[in-house]
Amino acid sequence: MGDVMGDVVGAAMDAMRRPAAGRVAVIGAGVIGLTCAWRLAGAGHRVLLLDDGGPAASQVAGGMLAPVSEASFGEEGLARLTLAALRCFPALVADLAGSGHGPVEQRSHGTLTVGLDPDDRLALDRLTAFRNGLGLATEQLSGRTLRRAEPFLSTSASSGVLAVDDLSVDNRQLLTALREAVAAAGVEVVRGRACSFDRDGTRLHGVVLDDGRRIACHTAVLAAGAWSAQVTGLPAHAQPHVVPVKGHILRLRPRGARPSTAYLTRTVRALVHGREVYLVPRADGEVVVGATTEHEGFDLDVRAGAVRGLLDDATAVLPVLDELTLTETATGLRPGTPDNGPLLGWAAPGVLLATGHYRNGLLLSELTAQEVVGRVAGGAASALWSPFDPNRFARSTHPALQEASS
Amino acid sequence: MGDVMGDVVGAAMDAMRRPAAGRVAVIGAGVIGLTCAWRLAGAGHRVLLLDDGGPAASQVAGGMLAPVSEASFGEEGLARLTLAALRCFPALVADLAGSGHGPVEQRSHGTLTVGLDPDDRLALDRLTAFRNGLGLATEQLSGRTLRRAEPFLSTSASSGVLAVDDLSVDNRQLLTALREAVAAAGVEVVRGRACSFDRDGTRLHGVVLDDGRRIACHTAVLAAGAWSAQVTGLPAHAQPHVVPVKGHILRLRPRGARPSTAYLTRTVRALVHGREVYLVPRADGEVVVGATTEHEGFDLDVRAGAVRGLLDDATAVLPVLDELTLTETATGLRPGTPDNGPLLGWAAPGVLLATGHYRNGLLLSELTAQEVVGRVAGGAASALWSPFDPNRFARSTHPALQEASS
Numbered sequence: 001m002g003d004v005m006g007d008v009v010g011a012a013m014d015a016m017r018r019p020a021a022g023r024v025a026v027i028g029a030g031v032i033g034l035t036c037a038w039r040l041a042g043a044g045h046r047v048l049l050l051d052d053g054g055p056a057a058s059q060v061a062g063g064m065l066a067p068v069s070e071a072s073f074g075e076e077g078l079a080r081l082t083l084a085a086l087r088c089f090p091a092l093v094a095d096l097a098g099s100g101h102g103p104v105e106q107r108s109h110g111t112l113t114v115g116l117d118p119d120d121r122l123a124l125d126r127l128t129a130f131r132n133g134l135g136l137a138t139e140q141l142s143g144r145t146l147r148r149a150e151p152f153l154s155t156s157a158s159s160g161v162l163a164v165d166d167l168s169v170d171n172r173q174l175l176t177a178l179r180e181a182v183a184a185a186g187v188e189v190v191r192g193r194a195c196s197f198d199r200d201g202t203r204l205h206g207v208v209l210d211d212g213r214r215i216a217c218h219t220a221v222l223a224a225g226a227w228s229a230q231v232t233g234l235p236a237h238a239q240p241h242v243v244p245v246k247g248h249i250l251r252l253r254p255r256g257a258r259p260s261t262a263y264l265t266r267t268v269r270a271l272v273h274g275r276e277v278y279l280v281p282r283a284d285g286e287v288v289v290g291a292t293t294e295h296e297g298f299d300l301d302v303r304a305g306a307v308r309g310l311l312d313d314a315t316a317v318l319p320v321l322d323e324l325t326l327t328e329t330a331t332g333l334r335p336g337t338p339d340n341g342p343l344l345g346w347a348a349p350g351v352l353l354a355t356g357h358y359r360n361g362l363l364l365s366e367l368t369a370q371e372v373v374g375r376v377a378g379g380a381a382s383a384l385w386s387p388f389d390p391n392r393f394a395r396s397t398h399p400a401l402q403e404a405s406s
Numbered sequence: 407m408g409d410v411m412g413d414v415v416g417a418a419m420d421a422m423r424r425p426a427a428g429r430v431a432v433i434g435a436g437v438i439g440l441t442c443a444w445r446l447a448g449a450g451h452r453v454l455l456l457d458d459g460g461p462a463a464s465q466v467a468g469g470m471l472a473p474v475s476e477a478s479f480g481e482e483g484l485a486r487l488t489l490a491a492l493r494c495f496p497a498l499v500a501d502l503a504g505s506g507h508g509p510v511e512q513r514s515h516g517t518l519t520v521g522l523d524p525d526d527r528l529a530l531d532r533l534t535a536f537r538n539g540l541g542l543a544t545e546q547l548s549g550r551t552l553r554r555a556e557p558f559l560s561t562s563a564s565s566g567v568l569a570v571d572d573l574s575v576d577n578r579q580l581l582t583a584l585r586e587a588v589a590a591a592g593v594e595v596v597r598g599r600a601c602s603f604d605r606d607g608t609r610l611h612g613v614v615l616d617d618g619r620r621i622a623c624h625t626a627v628l629a630a631g632a633w634s635a636q637v638t639g640l641p642a643h644a645q646p647h648v649v650p651v652k653g654h655i656l657r658l659r660p661r662g663a664r665p666s667t668a669y670l671t672r673t674v675r676a677l678v679h680g681r682e683v684y685l686v687p688r689a690d691g692e693v694v695v696g697a698t699t700e701h702e703g704f705d706l707d708v709r710a711g712a713v714r715g716l717l718d719d720a721t722a723v724l725p726v727l728d729e730l731t732l733t734e735t736a737t738g739l740r741p742g743t744p745d746n747g748p749l750l751g752w753a754a755p756g757v758l759l760a761t762g763h764y765r766n767g768l769l770l771s772e773l774t775a776q777e778v779v780g781r782v783a784g785g786a787a788s789a790l791w792s793p794f795d796p797n798r799f800a801r802s803t804h805p806a807l808q809e810a811s812s
Contacts, residue, residue, distance in 0.1 A: 252710050304658050305728025308717040311710060322711025326735065 023048055024376060025207050025215050027194045027231065028223035030056030031171070031365045032354055034178035035092065036221050039369035040376060041185040048215060049182060050207065052193035055300065056175070057225055058361050060249055060332030062280040062288040063171035064267050065089060065363045066111040066163060068131055077387040078341050079134055082360055084384055085367040089167065092366040093174070099184065101177040104170060105283055109266035111166035112141070112150065114157040116316060120271035121159060128161050137164045152263045152320050157270070168267050168280050171362055190215065194224065197233035197351055204350025207231075219376055221352045226298070226333040228343075228355040238347040241393045242356050244298050245336035247291040248306035250314070251328035252321060254285040261285050263320050270317045277313040279321075287324065289314040300331045334358050343390035344371055345381060352376060353390045429454055430782060431613050431623035433600045433637065436462030437577070437771045438760055439629035440584035441498065445775035446627075446782065447591040454621060455588060456613065458599035461706065462581070463631055464767050466655055466738030468686040468694040469577035470673050471495060471769045472517040472569060474537055483793040484747050485540055488766055490790055491773040495573065498772040499580070505590065507583040510576060511689055515672035517572035518547070518556065520563040522722060526677035527565060534567050543570045558669045558726050563676070574673050574686050577768055596621065600630065603639035603757055610756025613637075625782055627758045632704070632739040634749075634761040644753040647799045648762050650704050651742035653697035654712035656720070657734035658727060660691040667691050669726050676723045683719040685727075693730065695720040706737045740764050749796035750777055751787060758782060759796045 026037040029051035037049040067082035093104045115121040131138050139162040141149060146160050183189065195210040197220065206216040222228055226244035234240075254261045264281035280288040292306045307329050315321045335356050337343060342364060343356035354372050357364050371385050381389060432443040435457035443455040473488035499510045521527040537544050545568040547555060552566050589595065601616040603626065612622040628634055632650035640646075660667040670687035686694040698712045713735050721727045741762050743749060748770060749762035760778050763770050777791050787795060 250710075255705075255707055255709070299661075301661055301731040302733075303661070303728070304656075304717060304730050304732040305721070307732055308714070308721060308728065311714040312718070315711070315714060322709070322714065324710050325707040326710040326713055327708075329732065329735070 022046065022218040023216065024219045024221065025050060025217035026221045026223055027207065028052075028225060028228075028355075029179075029189070030223070030225050031058035031175060031178070031361050032225070032357060032368055033221070033223035034175065034182055035365040035369040036223055036354055036372045037187045038178060038181050038185055039373050040221075041182070041187050043373045043377070045376065047185075047187045048217065049187050049189045050192055050194055050209075050215065051189055052224075052227075053191060054193075054227065055332060057247075057332040057334050058171055059175060060247070060330050061171045061362055062249060062278060062290045063169045063174070063362060064111065064269075064278055064280050065167040065169060066267065066269065067166070067363065068127075068134065068136060068163070075340060076134070081341075081367070081384055081388065082363055083134070083136070085360070085364045086165065086167065088366050088370065089169075089363060093169065096174075096177045096181055099181055101181040101184070102173065104173045104177050106170075107168045107266070107281075107283075110162050110164040111168075111267040111269055112146075112160050112162050113269045114146070114153065114160040114317065115271050116154070116156045117273060119274065123271055124159070124161055131161075131163065138162065139164060150265060150268065152318055153268070154317055154319055157317060162266075166267065169362060170282055174362070194231045196231060197348070199233060199348060199350060202349055204348070208233075219350050219352065221354050221372055221376070222347070223354045225335040225355060225357070225361070228335060228353070234347050234351060237394045238390070240343050240347065240353055240355055240390060241337055242335045242343065243295070243337075244333035245358065246294040246296050246299065246331055246333055248294075248302065248310060248329070248331050249288060249290040250307065250310055250326060251330075252287045252289065252324035253327050255323065255325050263287065263318060263324075268317060270313070272313040272316050275309065275313055277310060277317065279314055279318060287318075287321065289321075298333065300333070302329045302331055334361075338393055341388050342368070343388065344368060344375075344385050345389040345391065346375070347390055356390075428452065428624045429622065430625045430627065431456060431621050432627045432629055433613065434458075434462075434629035434631060434634075434761075435585075435595075436629065436631050437464035437581060437584070437767050438631070438763060438774055439627070440581065440588055441771040441775040442627050442629055442760055442778045443593050444584060444588050444591055445779050447588070447593050449779045449783070451782065453593045454623065455593050455595045456600055456615075456621065457595055457597055458630075458633075459597060460599075460633065461738060463653075463738040463740045464577055465581060466653070466736050467577045467768060468655060468684060468696045469575045469580070469768060470517065470675075470684055470686050471573040471575060472673065472675065473572070473769065474533075474540065474542060474569070481746060482540070487747075487773070487790055487794070488769055489540070489542070491766070491770045492571065492573065494772050494776065495575075495769060499575065502580075502583045502587055505587055507587040507590070508579065510579045510583050512576075513574045513672070513687075513689075516568050516570045517574075517673040517675055518552075518566050518568050519675045520552070520559065520566040520723065521677050522560070522562045523679060525680065529677055529680075530565070530567055537567075537569065544568065545570060556671060556674065558724055559674070560723055560725055563723060568672075572673065575768060576688055580768070600637045602637060603754070605639060605754060605756060608755055610754070614639075623756075625756050625758065627760050627778055627782070628753070629760045631741040631761060631763070631767070634741060634759070640753050640757060643800045644757075644796070646749050646753065646759055646761055646796060647743055648741045648749070649701070649743075650739035651764065652700040652702050652705065652737055652739055654700075654708065654716060654735070654737050655694060655696035656713065656716055656732060657736075658693045658695065658730035659733050661729065661731050669693065669724060674723060676719070678719040678722050681715065681719055683716060683723065685720055685724060692733075693724075693727065695727075704739065706739070708735045708737055740767070744799055747794050748774070749794060750774060750781075750791050751795040751797065752781070753796055762796075
C-alpha cells in the first residue's frame with residue numbers, strides 16, 4: 001500500500017504546494033479549529049469555520065500546559081514539539097488581548113509533580129532524569145520547601161519536582177476569546193457538520209454537509225478532533241488515524257463564605273499508587289481535576305467508577321477537596337493517534353489535516369496554527385512538524401502500528 | 407414559657423376543634439403537601455395548594471419505605487408510627503391508580519441490611535433484636551442464601567437481615583401522579599411562597615405571600631418541610647421546631663447495550679465501617695444511592711467529599727456500580743426535629759402543622775394525610791399521632807431539647 005500511496009501523493013504534490021486561492025474552510029470549532037481560523041484570517045485568507053456544535057475536548061479540558069509527563073518516555077519528537085509549543089503559546093493569549101479579546105487567565109507557576117508512595121517517587125526520579133536529558137528546568141522540592149509552596153498538600157506527598165516553565169490556561173476563557181476573535185476577524189461561522197469532501201484527483205471543490213449543503217472552498221483544514229475520521233471522501237490510505245479517547249474530568253469550587261480561597265497555587269500532577277491525576281487551579285479558587293483515559297468509542301456517559309477514582313486520587317493529594325463543591329462531572333473525547341503525536345499535513349490536494357492532538361490540543365494550538373498558515377501558503381513542513389506527517393502510518397512498518405496490531 | 411403557652415393554647419382550644427369552614431390552604435407541594443391536598447379534596451374540602459417551586463426533599467429522596475433502621479433505637483413511638491404508615495401506604499398508590507394517575511412503581515421485595523465488617527455485623531444483630539422486640543418479620547440470611555438473593559453483592563457482605571415487609575416506591579413517579587391527581591380533583595394550585603399567617607387570637611383569616619398577595623382561608627396546613635419555620639405569624643411557642651438536614655444522593659444507570667440490567671432486586675442498606683448507606687433499585691435498572699446527613703443550614707451545594715463517601719461505600723457493597731453511569735448528584739433538605747419525629751397538630755387556631763417528617767416523608771405521607779383530614783374535620787389526635795403533637799417541645803423538660811442544649 002505504501003508504494004501506491006507514494007505514487008498518488010507524488011502525482012498530486014505540485015497541486016498541493018500551490019498557494020490556496022479563494023476560500024479556506026476550517027472544519028471543527030475546538031481550540032485547534034478556532035486558532036487556525038483566526039490565524040488564517042490574520043494572514044489574509046477568506047475563512048469559513050464549520051462548527052457542528054459538538055462537545056470539543058478543549059472545552060472539557062483542564063488547561064494544563066505541561067509538555068513532558070510520565071507518558072512521554074520514548075516520545076522525544078513529541079517532547080520537542082510540545083516544548084516549542086509552550087514557548088509560543090503566550091503569543092496567542094497576548095495577541096488575543098491585544099485585539100481586545102479576553103481576559104484569558106494564564107498562570108505561570110509551573111507544574112509540581114508529586115508522588116505519594118515509594119514506587120511513585122521512583123517514577124518521579126525517572127521523570128526528572130528524562131526532563132534533564134531534554135535540557136528542561138526542574139527544581140527538586142522536598143519536605144519543608146514543598147509544604148511552603150503548597151501548604152494544603154497531603155503530608156503523604158513528601159517530595160516533588162517542579163517544572164518551572166510550565167503554564168496553565170483557563171481553557172473556557174480561551175475558547176470564548178477565540179470565538180469572539182474569529183467573529184471580529186470576519187471569519188464566516190457556519191453551523192453544520194461536515195460529511196464528505198467534494199474533490200477530484202488534483203483539487204478540492206468543497207465540503208458537503210450532512211444536511212446536503214455544500215461549502216465551496218479550495219482548501220479545507222480538517223480540525224474535527226476525535227470526529228476527524230468521520231468525514232469521507234479522502235483516499236483510503238489518507239483517512240486520519242484518529243480514535244476517540246475518553247476522559248473524565250471534575251470541576252470543584254470553594255464554598256460559602258470564602259469563595260475565592262486558593263487551596264492551590266500551581267498545577268499539581270501526582271502519581272497515586274501508579275495512577276496519574278492532575279489538579280489545575282484557577283484564580284477564582286476553582287480546581288479542575290483530571291483525567292481518566294478510556295477507549296470506549298464515542299460514548300460520553302459519566303462512569304461512576306471514573307468519578308470515584310478521580311475523587312479518591314485527588315483527595316489523596318489535596319485532602320481539603322472533600323470540602324469543596326463538586327460543580328461539574330464531565331467527559332470529553334480526545335483525538336488519539338497510534339503514536340500519541342498529532343497529524344499535520346496534506347491528506348489529499350486541498351485537504352490539510354490538523355488533528356490528532358490527543359492530550360495536547362490547547363498546548364499545541366498556536367504552534368499548529370502557525371504551521372497551518374505556512375502550509376496553506378504553500379510552504380513545506382517545518383523540521384519540528386515533519387515527524388508528524390499524517391502519512392507516517394501508511395507505511396505498515398511504522399513501529400506504533402506494529403505494536404498496536406501485535 | 408410553658409405555663410403562658412398553656413393558657414394561650416387552652417383559650418383557643420374550642421376555636422381549634424371547630425370543623426374548618428370554607429377553603430383550606432395547604433402550604434408546600436412536596437409529598438406531604440400534595441397527599442394532604444389530595445385527601446382533603448377527596449373529603450369534600452375546597453383546597454388551595456401553595457407551591458413555591460422550591461426543591462422538595464421527596465423529589466430528591468430514594469423512595470425507600472423502611473420503618474426501622476439503626477437510627478431507630480429509643481424511638482419506639484416513631485417505630486410504631488412508621489410501621490402503621492407502611493401498612494397504609496399501598497392504599498395511596500392503589501387509589502392513585504384507581505383514579506387513573508400513575509404508573510407509580512412500588513416494589514415489595516423487602517429491605518436487606520448487610521454489614522461488611524465484624525463491627526457492622528454486631529450492629530446488625532442489635533437491629534435484629536430490636537426488630538424482633540417490635541414483632542417485626544425478619545429473616546436471617548447468610549452465605550449462600552444471601553448470594554442467591556443478590557448475586558452482585560460484594561463478597562465482604564457475608565450475612566444480612568431481610569425485612570420482608572418493607573417497600574420502596576419511585577418517589578418521582580409518585581410526585582408526578584400526585585400532581586396530576588391534585589389538579590384533577592379540582593385543587594387550586596397557586597405558585598407562590600407563604601410569608602406569614604394573617605390571624606387573630608381566635609381564628610385564621612388567610613396566608614400572606616412574599617409578593618404581597620393574600621390567600622383567604624379558614625384553615626392552613628403547614629407542610630413546607632424544612633422551610634416550615636420561615637412562615638411568620640405564629641405565637642413564638644408554636645413556631646415549628648424544624649431545621650434543614652441536608653442529604654446527598656446519587657442516581658446511577660446501567661450503560662449501553664444492557665440498559666435495563668438489574669444488578670439489585672431489593673433495597674440494600676449497609677453499614678460500611680459504621681457509615682450507613684442505602685441502595686434502592688428501580689425496575690428500569692436505575693439505582694439510587696443515599697444518603698448523607700449534614701447540618702449546614704439551607705445550603706444545597708453538592709460537596710465533593712459527600713459524593714466520594716457515597717460512591718466509596720456503595721461500591722464496597724455493590725462493586726459493579728463502578729461501571730454504571732452517574733446520571734445525577736443531588737442534595738435535599740429534610741425537615742429535622744429535635745426527636746426525629748414529625749410534627750402534626752394545631753399550632754394556632756386554623757393553623758395545622760404537618761411537617762418535620764425528616765427521613766420518613768414518603769413513608770408517612772398517606773398516614774399523615776389521613777390524620778390531617780381527621781383533624782381538619784375537628785377530630786382529636788389519634789393514639790398513634792398523639793406523641794407527635796408539635797407542642798411537645800414547648801415544655802422545656804422535653805428530653806430531646808435538654809439533650810440538645812446540654
